[in-house]
Amino acid sequence: xxxxxxxxxxxxxxxxxxxxxxxxxxxxxxxxxxxxxxxxxxxxxxxxxxxxxxxxxxxxxxxxxxxxxxxxxxxxxxxxxxxxxxxxxxxxxxxxxxxxxxxxxxxxxxxxxxxxxxxxxxxxxxxxxxxxxxxxxxxxxxxxxxxxxxxxxxxxxxxxxxxxxxxxxxxxxxxxxxxxxxxxxxxxxxxxxxxxxxxxxxxxxxxxxxxxxxxxxxxxxxxxxxxxxxxxxxxxxxxxxxxxxxxxxxxxxxxxxxxxxxxxxxxxxxxxxxxxxxxxxxxxxxxxxxxxxxxxxxxxxxxxxxxxxxxxxxxxxxxxxxxxxxxxxxxxxxxxxxxxxxxxxxxxxxxxxxxxxxxxxxxxxxxxxxxxxxxxxxxxxxxxxxxxxxxxxxxxxxxxxxxxxxxxxxxxxxxxxxxxxxxxxxxxxxxxxxxxxxxxxxxxxxxxxxxxxxxxxxxxxxxxxxxxxxxxxxxxxxxxxxxxxxxxxxxxxxxxxxxxxxxxxxxxxxxxxxxxxxxxxxxxxxxxxxxxxxxxxxxxxxxxxxxxxxxxxxxxxxxxxxxxxxxxxxxxxxxxxxxxxxxxxxxxxxxxxxxxxxxxxxxxxxxxxxxxxxxxxxxxxxxxxxxxxxxxxxxxxxxxxxxxxxxxxxxxxxxxxxx
Numbered sequence: 001x002x003x004x005x006x007x008x009x010x011x012x013x014x015x016x017x018x019x020x021x022x023x024x025x026x027x028x029x030x031x032x033x034x035x036x037x038x039x040x041x042x043x044x045x046x047x048x049x050x051x052x053x054x055x056x057x058x059x060x061x062x063x064x065x066x067x068x069x070x071x072x073x074x075x076x077x078x079x080x081x082x083x084x085x086x087x088x089x090x091x092x093x094x095x096x097x098x099x100x101x102x103x104x105x106x107x108x109x110x111x112x113x114x115x116x117x118x119x120x121x122x123x124x125x126x127x128x129x130x131x132x133x134x135x136x137x138x139x140x141x142x143x144x145x146x147x148x149x150x151x152x153x154x155x156x157x158x159x160x161x162x163x164x165x166x167x168x169x170x171x172x173x174x175x176x177x178x179x180x181x182x183x184x185x186x187x188x189x190x191x192x193x194x195x196x197x198x199x200x201x202x203x204x205x206x207x208x209x210x211x212x213x214x215x216x217x218x219x220x221x222x223x224x225x226x227x228x229x230x231x232x233x234x235x236x237x238x239x240x241x242x243x244x245x246x247x248x249x250x251x252x253x254x255x256x257x258x259x260x261x262x263x264x265x266x267x268x269x270x271x272x273x274x275x276x277x278x279x280x281x282x283x284x285x286x287x288x289x290x291x292x293x294x295x296x297x298x299x300x301x302x303x304x305x306x307x308x309x310x311x312x313x314x315x316x317x318x319x320x321x322x323x324x325x326x327x328x329x330x331x332x333x334x335x336x337x338x339x340x341x342x343x344x345x346x347x348x349x350x351x352x353x354x355x356x357x358x359x360x361x362x363x364x365x366x367x368x369x370x371x372x373x374x375x376x377x378x379x380x381x382x383x384x385x386x387x388x389x390x391x392x393x394x395x396x397x398x399x400x401x402x403x404x405x406x407x408x409x410x411x412x413x414x415x416x417x418x419x420x421x422x423x424x425x426x427x428x429x430x431x432x433x434x435x436x437x438x439x440x441x442x443x444x445x446x447x448x449x450x451x452x453x454x455x456x457x458x459x460x461x462x463x464x465x466x467x468x469x470x471x472x473x474x475x476x477x478x479x480x481x482x483x484x485x486x487x488x489x490x491x492x493x494x495x496x497x498x499x500x501x502x503x504x505x506x507x508x509x510x511x512x513x514x515x516x517x518x519x520x521x522x523x524x525x526x527x528x529x530x531x532x533x534x535x536x537x538x539x540x541x542x543x544x545x546x547x548x549x550x551x552x553x554x555x556x557x558x559x560x561x562x563x564x565x566x567x568x569x570x571x572x573x574x575x576x577x578x579x580x581x582x583x584x585x586x587x588x589x590x591x592x593x594x595x596x597x598x599x600x601x602x603x604x605x606x607x608x609x610x611x612x613x614x615x616x617x618x619x620x621x622x623x624x625x626x627x628x629x630x631x632x633x634x635x636x637x638x639x640x641x642x643x644x645x646x647x648x649x650x651x652x653x654x655x656x657x658x659x
Contacts, residue, residue, distance in 0.1 A: 020076060031055070033065055042056070043061040068090050075106065077110065088119075088120065136161050149171065151169060154175040170194045170195065178201070180203060184203060188213070207231075227246065227250065229252065248272050252414075265289055275297045275299060280306070300364065303390075358380075359381045371398065372397045375397065380398070383406070388410035389414045401424065411433045427451040435454065450473060461482075474496045480505070484506065485508055500518070508532075522545060524548055531555075542566060550573065559580075564588045570596070572597050575598050577601075581604075585599075601626070626651075
C-alpha cells in the first residue's frame with residue numbers, strides 16, 4: 001500500500017512540473033522562490049529576502065535569485081521566463097546530476113531563460129559527485145546573453161566551444177572541467193576578462209597563447225595544469241595580475257624570471273615547482289607581493305629569510321625541513337674563524353686556505369661571499385648545505401679550485417656556469433642535486449677534469465653528450481640517473497674512462513654493446529640493472545677489468561662462465577644472484593687474481609667448496625645466506641687461512657635467505 005501511494009505521489013509531482021506556468025507577477029515569482037527554500041534580492045531593497053514576511057508589500061522587481069541548496073528542478077527555469085530585469089541567477093548544480101548514474105540531460109531547459117538579456121551572472125554550485133551535467137550544447141542556447149559578466153561553470157562538462165559569444169565576461173570559473181587548449185581559443189576575444197579559474201583542467205602551454213592578450217586579467221588560477229616554462233612566456237604581458245596560482249607547474253627559476261615584470265602581483269602559489277633561492281631574487285621587484293606559497297619547492301630557509309627581508313610583512317607558506325642551528329654564522333668575522341664557528345674544517349698552506357669542508361654546516365648562499373678572498377683554495381666541500389645557484393656564483397673568483405663537492409644541495413644547471421672559469425678543476429661531485437645536464441656544457445674545454453659524479457640526479461643521455469670529449473675524464477658515476485642503453489654510445493668519446501658506475505639505472509643487454517667497447521675500463525658497476533647473461537657475453541673484450549659489481553641482476557651459471565674469462569679481475573661482487581650455482585662458481589676458476597669475492601644469497605652448497613681453492617690470493621669471501629654448512633665452512637677456513645670468510649650458521653634458513 002505504501003509503495004502504491006509513493007508511486008501516485010511521484011506521478012502527481014511529475015504532472016505538476018509538466019503543467020508549470022510562469023507567475024503572472026514578479027511578486028508571485030519571489031514568493032515561489034522563497035517557498036522552494038531560496039532567496040531573492042529586490043531592486044531598491046537592502047539584503048536578500050528568504051522569508052515571506054520580509055517581502056515588502058506591493059509590486060517588487062527581482063534582480064537576483066539564489067536557489068543553491070534547494071531541490072529546484074531544471075525545468076522550473078520556466079518560472080523565471082518573465083523576469084525581464086533579472087541580473088543574477090544562482091542555481092544548485094546538484095540538480096543537473098541528482099545521483100550517481102543519473103542519465104538526466106536538462107541542457108534544453110536553458111531555453112526558458114535564453115531571452116533574459118539583462119542577466120549578468122549565472123553561477124552553478126559545486127556537486128558532491130564527479131560533475132554537473134551542464135554541457136556546451138546548453139550554453140549555446142544562452143549565446144544571446146551578451147551582457148553576461150560572470151559565469152561559474154566549475155565541475156560542469158563544458159569543454160569551451162560554446163563560450164565565444166560571451167565577450168563581455170569579467171569572471172569565468174572553469175575549475176574541474178574537461179576544458180582544454182581548443183576551448184581556450186574561445187576566450188581570445190574576452191578582452192574585459194579579469195578573473196579566470198582553470199584549476200585541474202586540461203590546459204597546457206599551447207592553450208595559454210590564447211589569453212596572452214587578455215591584459216585586464218587580475219586573477220589567474222592554473223592550479224594543477226600542465227604548464228612549463230614555455231607557457232609562462234604567454235603571461236608576460238598580463239601586467240595587471242594580482243593573483244597567480246602555478247601549483248605543480250614545471251617551472252624553474254628561468255620561468256620565474258619571465259614573470260619579473262608583473263609588478264602588481266600580490267599573491268603567487270609556487271607549490272611543488274622547481275623554484276630555488278636564486279629564483280626568489282626575481283621577486284624582489286614585486287613590491288606589492290603579500291603572500292607566497294613555497295611548500296615543496298627547492299628553496300631553503302636562508303632564501304626565505306632574504307625574501308622576507310626585502311618584503312617586510314610577506315606571508316610565506318613554507319615547510320622547513322632543515323635543522324635550525326642555535327647559533328647562526330655571521331659575516332663579520334674572518335674566514336678561518338667563521339669556518340670553525342659553523343663546525344667546518346680548514347687546512348692551510350703558507351698562510352693560505354687550501355682545503356675547506358663545510359659539509360652539513362648551516363651555510364647559505366650569502367655566506368659564500370667570504371670565500372672570495374681565498375684565491376689559493378683547491379678543495380671545497382659544500383655537501384648537505386642550503387646553498388644553491390646564487391651561492392655558487394659567489395665562487396667565481398676561486399679559479400684555482402681542483403675539487404668541488406656539491407652533493408645534496410640545491411644547485412641546478414643554471415649555477416654550473418661558474419665552472420667555466422675553473423680550468424684546473426679535476427673532481428666534481430653533483431650527487432642528489434637539481435642538475436639535469438645542460439649546465440655541464442660549462443665544462444667543455446676543461447682538459448684537467450678526471451672525475452664527475454651525477455648519482456641521484458635526473459641527468460640523462462643529453463648529459464652524456466655534454467661530457468663527451470673531456471680528454472682526462474677517467475671516472476664517471478651515473479648511478480640512479482636516467483641514462484638509457486642508446487645514450488651509452490657516447491661513452492666511446494671518453495678515451496680515458498676507466499671507472500664507470502651505472503648502478504640502479506634502467507640499462508639492459510643492448511647497452512652492454514657500448515660498454516664492451518671501452519677497452520680501458522678497470523672498474524664497472526652494473527648492480528640493480530636489467531642486464532642478463534646475454535649482456536655479460538658482450539663484455540668479453542674488457543680483459544683489463546679489475547673490479548666488477550653485479551648485485552641483484554639476472555645472471556645465471558651461463559653469465560658466470562662469461563665472467564670467468566675476465567682473468568684480470570681482482571674484486572667481483574655477485575650478491576643476490578640466486579640462479580648462480582656451484583657450476584657457475586666452477587666457471588670462475590680462471591680468475592686466479594681474485595682478492596675479493598662476494599656471493600651473498602648465491603646458491604652455493606658444500607659441493608662447491610673445493611672450487612674456492614682456485615683463488616690463492618683471496619682476502620675476502622662472502623658466503624652469507626648461502627647453503628654452505630658448518631663442516632664445509634670449517635674445511636674452507638683451513639684451506640684459505642689468510643682469507644676472511646663471512647658466514648653464519650642460520651643465514652641459510654628460508655626466512656633469512658629470502659629476505
